[in-house]
Amino acid sequence: MSDIEFIDLRVLCCVARLSSFVAAAQELGISPAYVSKRIAELERRFGVTLFHRTTRRVHLSTQGEAAYAWARRILADVDGLATEMSNAQAAPSGPLRVSTSLRLGRNHVSPILALLGKKYPQLEIWLELVNSRMDMIEEGIDIDIRVGEVSEQNLIAQRVVSSERILCASPAYLAKRGTPAGVAELARHDCLLFRGRDQPFGVWRLEGPGGVESIKVSGRAGSNHGDIMRNWALDGYGIIMLSDWDVAADLDSGALVRVLPNHAQPADVMAVTTTRSASSAKIRHTVEFLVAQLREGPYSLRAKGP
16 A cells, blocks of 8 residues: 555545544544645645635545545454454444335335344444445445346345246226236236336336347336335326335235236345355445344245245
8 A cells, every 4th residue: 555554545545534523533532733734745745636625624535435435444444354353253243334215225125134233233234225336345335125136246145035027917907907818918008107216217028938028018007116006006107017025015015916827037035145245244234234133034935935
């Protein structure tokens, strides 16, 4: 790392996070003058301006944003090494960042993480619920629980459960509009459009006896939230495509009926980590706990076996 010290990177990260030399100095237990000196030295060595200064606050420049991202990754590696060496046999502790989709997070992952927190009270858990894929390394995410294939480099995926997205509608809707006999007939129906983290909007790809078929669908309503889509389907607004574990209870009760039961879209649930964190005992413990609970625990996914 040339002659740049780790303290310089910690100062950089602290100033960037707090947008203040004074606040960073207070948090780090050093003087504001020393903070200013370390940042000035970094700027001299890099040959760029890392922070724009005003009388009230400082904020990162474009080059500062890049330096901040690199500094966070370097410090995370160093801190991770120290934690791994000192706590290899100890109970998991420290910060843990998990991301997942809204419905998976609310109904399954969040209560499981609550159980994990009770088992390992030294963990500091943050759960990020998002509808789009995140850059796990850039955002500092340790584990992502996602639906669908994992294609990004530097990521490791473990299948939690095998699952698929299926088509459903309420009995009232089907009584009014009829039941489609094939994939092509979906184009003439009201289809509830859900924008998931790995789905093209308005195009349904279904595997069936004749192979893979794609159909452009449309309808009067759409959303990026699974609860809203499910409620609209229950109210008879149209045909929905959601994961089998997401509508299992509605199918059991008869509130929803499966449409085109020989067609589905593969959508396995995966636990994803970065290659960098794969050796972390904390991450291994957490992934094992999440996988076990999502398969068999009280908040498990009702899907086909792994």
